[in-house]
Amino acid sequence: MNFKEIIQDTYQKVKNIEDRGQLATYIPELANVNSESFGVHISTIDKVSFGIGDCSERFSIQSIAKVLSLSLAYGILGEKIWDRLGVEPSGTAFNSLIQLEADNGIPRNPFINAGAIVISDILLSNLENPKEDFLAFVRNISNNLEINYSTKIAASEKTVGFRNTALCNFIKSLDNIQNNPSDVLNFYFDLCSIEMNCKELSELLLFLANNGARTFDNSQVVTKSQSKRINALMQTCGFYDESGEFAFKVGLPGKSGVGGGIIAIHPNQYAIAVWSPKLNKKGNSNKGMKFLEEFTTKSQLSIF
Ligand code: GLU
Numbered sequence: 001m002n003f004k005e006i007i008q009d010t011y012q013k014v015k016n017i018e019d020r021g022q023l024a025t026y027i028p029e030l031a032n033v034n035s036e037s038f039g040v041h042i043s044t045i046d047k048v049s050f051g052i053g054d055c056s057e058r059f060s061i062q063s064i065a066k067v068l069s070l071s072l073a074y075g076i077l078g079e080k081i082w083d084r085l086g087v088e089p090s091g092t093a094f095n096s097l098i099q100l101e102a103d104n105g106i107p108r109n110p111f112i113n114a115g116a117i118v119i120s121d122i123l124l125s126n127l128e129n130p131k132e133d134f135l136a137f138v139r140n141i142s143n144n145l146e147i148n149y150s151t152k153i154a155a156s157e158k159t160v161g162f163r164n165t166a167l168c169n170f171i172k173s174l175d176n177i178q179n180n181p182s183d184v185l186n187f188y189f190d191l192c193s194i195e196m197n198c199k200e201l202s203e204l205l206l207f208l209a210n211n212g213a214r215t216f217d218n219s220q221v222v223t224k225s226q227s228k229r230i231n232a233l234m235q236t237c238g239f240y241d242e243s244g245e246f247a248f249k250v251g252l253p254g255k256s257g258v259g260g261g262i263i264a265i266h267p268n269q270y271a272i273a274v275w276s277p278k279l280n281k282k283g284n285s286n287k288g289m290k291f292l293e294e295f296t297t298k299s300q301l302s303i304f
Contacts, residue, residue, distance in 0.1 A: 003042050003270070004050045006298045011040055011052045014291045021278030021286030024258040029156030030060060033277050037260075038287055041198035043206050044270040045215060055198040059275050060153050062257030063094070063111065065191045066119070067205065070110045070230060071222050072137050073122045084122065084176060085115045087233060094240045094283065095163050097170060105174025109237040111255065114167050117177070120188040124179045130187050138194065141214060141221050142204040147196055154193035161189060192257075201263055201273035208234075208253075208265045231265055235303075242282040242289075249293040251302030262288040266301060 015038055025031045037059070041051035074081055090108040092099055100107065100114055107114035127133040131149075139147050168181040168188075177184060196204070206215050212227030213220045222230065234253035239246040246254060254264035260277030262285050272295070276287035296302050 001299060001301070003044065003048055003299065006295060007040055007042060007050060007052055010291055010294045010298060011038075014038075014287050014294060015053070017287070017290065019276075019278050019286050021280050023277055024260075024279055024283070027153070027157045027160060027258070029153050030062075030259060030277075033059065033260075035278055038276040039198045040272065040274050040291060041202045042270050042272045043199075043202040045206070045210055045268060047215075048270075049199070049203075051199050054275065055273075057275075058195040058197045058200075059261055059277065060150060060192075060257070060259035061194050061196050061201065061261050062192050062259040063116070064201065064255050064257040064261055064263055065194050066111050066116045067208075067230065067234065067255050067263070068138050068141075069116060069119045069123060069134065069191055070233070071226075072134060073119045073126070074226050074230070075222050076126050077122060081122065085110055085118050087229075087236075089237045089243055091241065095167065097163075097167060100167070100170055100174070105171045105176040107171070109233060111233065111237045113164055114171060117164065117168050117184060117188050118171060120191065121177045121179050121184045124184060124187055131190055134187075134191060135194075138204070141207060142200070143214075143216070144200055144203070147194065147200060147204075149190050150193040150195050153195070154189045157189045157192065158186070161185060164188065196261075198261075198273035198275050201261065202271045204271075205263045205265060205273070206271040209267055209269060209271050211267075228267075231267060234265065240283050242280075242284055245282075246284075246289065246292075249289070250296050251304050252292070252296060253303070254292070256284045256288070258283055260285040260288065262292065264292055267303065269301065
């Protein structure tokens with residue numbers, strides 16, 4: 001498969017479309033990016049590494065970090081983790097409060113904010129130095145010591161995080177948060193603030209295309225079964241209220257973030273990262289979605 005050629009063609013085609021998407025501005029610092037940025041990078045199991053456009057520029061990965069926090073917490077708790085949260089798509093907005101009451105404070109899945117907040121609580125209870133240990137876990141996956149939090153983005157989100165604060169307090173009132181809510185939220189905002197470029201992101205998430213193991217030394221980040229299940233969750237819950245559409249048009253497990261990044265995984269083949277900060281109405285990168293739809297159409301590879 002000539003991924004390079006397909007990516008080049010698709011990139012040129014999608015680059016020139018009129019993009020009616022909008023930057024996420026509800027976190028003020030996220031508005032400080034060039035809205036025309038557009039980068040793509042693919043890393044494959046058999047060591048193809050190819051990028052185009054703004055693939056070396058770092059951006060805020062936001063909710064893509066939820067895949068990493070889930071991976072670490074799942075490794076620590078094993079299947080017991082599902083006592084604290086579910087595995088169903090939510091069908092409501094990523095920051096919705098509505099379902100939580102009906103579900104007794106058990107978030108529907110780890111990728112809505114409520115679920116990621118519970119995962120943050122689990123990590124706070126199980127890590128000695130949560131902020132440092134989580135970063136060390138992430139850096140270790142791809143052996144990349146350059147990956148870091150953005151203090152600016154985290155601080156910016158902390159000033160406006162009223163809805164996440166409401167979610168965390170509400171879950172606490174229903175007994176599914178064990179730590180002090182402000183500690184949980186500070187950790188949650190920190191992990192959302194991690195910055196990476198498309199190359200780093202595709203290298204990092206390649207373990208999910210490799211049965212949970214790092215490709216360069218085959219050591220497991222998560223077990224094979226956990227890797228399969230994380231991919232299943234990305235497939236069904238990775239794109240907010242547009243997960244069905246992503247499965248329909250792209251046909252790969254993936255995860256998006258409001259910084260405009262998307263990671264998609266083809267098990268046993270590749271991880272591909274796309275970044276373009278203007279978001280569609282559902283909060284997913286407009287060009288990113290279009291690029292991946294065209295890319296999987298042209299490469300005729302999907303998991304279905
Ligand atoms: N930090 C963001 C929030 O909690 C993450 C949103 C996202 O990327 O989906 O609102």
